[in-house]
Amino acid sequence: MRRIYQLALLIFSIGMLTACGDDDKPTPKPNPPVEEKEPMPDPISEFIWNGLDVYYLWEADVDALQLKSGTEEWKKYLNGYGSEYEELFESLLYIKPDANGSATVDRWSWFIYDWVEQENAFAGISKSFGYEYRLSKYSDSDGVYGYVTYVVPNSPAAEAGVKRGDIFVSVNETDLDVSNYRDLLYGNDSYDLGLADLDVENNIIIPNDNIVTISAIELTENPILLAKTLDINGTKVGYMAYNSFTGTDEFNLALNDSIGRLKNEGATELVLDLRYNGGGSTYTALILASMIDGNHVGEVFNKRKYNDMLQNYYTDKYGESFLEEYFTEKIENWDGEQLASINSLGLSRVFVLTSDWTASASELIINGLRPYMDVVLIGTQTHGKYTFSITVKDFLDNGEVNPKHKYAMQPIVGKSANAEDNTDYGDGFAPDYIREEWDYLGNIKPLGDPEEAFLKAALDVIAGNNPPVEDNMATRSGEQLETIFDSKELKPFGRNMYDDRIDSKFKDLTK
Template sequence: MKHSHYTFIYLIFFLWASCSKDKDITNENEAELNVNNVSNISENPGLILGSWNLNKNNSSQNSDKSDTDCKAINIHFLEDNAFYLSYLEKRIKGKYEIINSDSLNLLIGSDIIGNVSKIDVTENTISFLLEINNECKQSYTGEKYFRIHQFIWEILNDYYLWQEEVPNLSDDIKPVGSAKYKELIESYPEPEAFFESLKHQDDKYSSISSNYEDIENSIKGIDANNGLEFILSRYGSDDSILGVVTYILEGSDAATKDIKRGDIFTGVDGQKLNLSNYRELLFGDNLNYTLNMAELSNNLLVPNGKNIELTKTEEFQSNPIQINKIIESGDKKIGYLMYNQFADGFDDDLNDVFSDFQSNQINELILDLRYNGGGLVRSAVNLAGMITGQFNGEVFAKYLWNRKLTAYFNSDPESFSDNLRVNFTDKLDDGAAINSLNLNQVYIITSGRSASASELVVNGLSPYINVIQVGDNTYGKNVGGPAALYDYIDNNRTKNPDHTYAISCMTFYSANSQDFYNYADGLAPQEELKLTEDLTNMGTLGESSEPLLALALNHIIQESSRYKIKKPLFPLENMIDDPKFIQKRSLSTLKDFPPLKLN
């Protein structure tokens, strides 16, 4: 790997990396606004796609002296008709709607907030008149901005797990700016499309975000949330979708409404849910929606006339410790913990739970990770230390990188030991002692929504203690990578002020101390402990009669008649990877890496 600069890898969700800012790849030619030579964006909407850096056009023929300057610096048009606009020292996101050959409206929700007119595009330049209702009006000339492309390509070329298997990431394309590189980016003016073009065919996880603050908030479990947690599933012979409520977050809007675990909905705002509309209806920018509820009747899903209005609270932070309790049966003291995300900032709370388990001298533990999509490696390691305690300093997990990084880290394995493996620990990051149970056996409840860091716990503990898995196969995410790779412009980790893009690419396989990492199809319970959740019998979480908990308790107590387990009538299958789950299925760490001289 040849670089003329220092690059940092900064592990944040999985890993944070950096690259230095090279010279932007832009077209030097400027196009002035010419109303007689207007591009037809109705016939060719692809002309406007991409990110455009803007300069105010001061020519008298284009601006009235009374116009208020929008101070716009960048506008970005995406293929899904979304736009981002930086103006008046703020950044907004919305949808655009082409209305004729040279004009489009800018919308936020259903409200038109402005328009772009007199659009003319010539190669890598654009000119137009921007007007934001009741705020400003100004003509601009812009150049297509390819720095984001450069950032994407350099990061993937250095760190991507499958770099050697993607021809367009070959070192032969270097240097950036070469004829091969220019040919590569010409077909993809939009950064998102360029990123997707570079992904390996087996890569289901790498992603790009135009706003890294969204990623940083997700690490902490912060988002716009109404408190309703649900799983979406396809049903019937068409593209219909149902949602089933899994649990309600404490202190949320949903906690105040007449809705509970096991309730089913098939519509939103009067529209039947399907594969084409569920993202916009449930995960769009709207803070309010109304669920149209349904129920099973004679083996059919039918609307029941009940409608539930819900409102999302912005920057809502959920506590991943959903339930913790002690169940006593005979001489057994059984700790039960439902933990729903390895989120930043909750390890002290988790340690307090294990302090309570310690003082009550539990002799069995049931760890419920059925809805835990992943999170921080650090929290997963801390949890493993709380369950055990007798393996401090031993290898919990290993990182298996691409050939470039493997060679680099192995060149000095002592200095880069933290890049190659993560060990059991007996202390939290703040130095507090971990409250360890020193168990030699643990029951872990899993489902198809147990992913990434949850699977790391199962796989990492298995070489050391008896891990008894209960429920359904896990998701099968055996790879990790950065939640946020930033475009740093110097060795002080200064983020590029010209854009807010970050990428999350898979950079390593996650293996246990015995080098096992081949669980892309999920980790499976033994046959007698396999059970899928049932739409007709979801039960109450934390209650001994809840089917998956009951199955674990029966195995512990060895009284098969204690809790009756019914075969699922409507098993929760055909689950959809919705945007919220995709965001959570992470394997991350906040640990800094030392600077790497990529020679």
């Protein structure tokens, strides 16, 4: 047995030597290439993606927001934008226009470079000349002219003598045209504004010798431009020009005081002028609606609808009632402390003056009140903004805002529905009586004047008269005058509705 073992061992050894001969030596396999991994994106890029991933209303419709955080594909996507943070933000919105310029679903989200400046804007503080205007174009040239829609009291424009309805055609002795009006009108902090008159008979605009010099200052604009009571054949009619839903405690209380004065003066009808109101705080919209109504305390004014994850999160954490806002009897501060009792007019009808600038929180008033009262609209089609946003900041684990940068976002996070679940007003609300301010160019009356065209239509209805559905005076030129630019577009938050009662510290929210 020993010999057999030795023989077998010898054969095995020879076989091994033969297999390892030089002629049959195997070619070494090359080492596989080392796959280079993407570095982690910078923290600001992560903040942008995380914030939209959690809060954005259309999160489920954006492919890049379906990437898994931390993966190579996710890192590559974020790193692809480098420090172009606004471009990264825009790439995550739904839907970007294609080469043919197709419409976007989200027309309202925006990136914020300085959230401190943004918060000042929400409080009504910005650098301003103190007047707003609209521009149109001459029919036979590229020349541009404008008219003043309103002037802020005690502002530089007011002190210079600028008035609502003033027509202007030049800045610093340079005639306005389609190529220069932006640089001339908002590229300077001070300028000379050249005024003009309208020759109605010949339908031409003629410059006059009136030049006004205006310089911009940091201005806090009271959103209540005017509140007064009119006596129409014994009926007391309240009129309020309200230009922004500025949601500070100070202005919420001022709004309540103004409605209280109208009530004390016996107002049984209200004309709410929202022609120049692009929106603002949803909470301010709620309390204003409660001031107008007063008969449905505790009933639903507004329902908030979020993306699925956020809807479930808020429902689980706060309950179903967190998603609804109810007509109220009191004004509260951020901490829920009562500041005042609501002054309610207890109306069953309200007149709202509108334009294409009437948007977001202004439209929330219309939509939220309609299940409970007759809402009569006078003007032009409203903007059609049924969504709201929040300010998303870069919060650290300690709850403080990251001090290393001031970037933030104002993404659309939800849409509003009324008590009847109507959220379908993306095309805006159509007026019951059509009035277009351009039709009265050269004879635009002051706001609150009973002969001012929009207000007059409301007063005629209240008096039992039968005003024409459309009072169109633009036929004198054979064409409709159109706005090519509205200075309200320069406002830092534009046609926006923001929910200022929601905590935007998303660090505790995960998918």
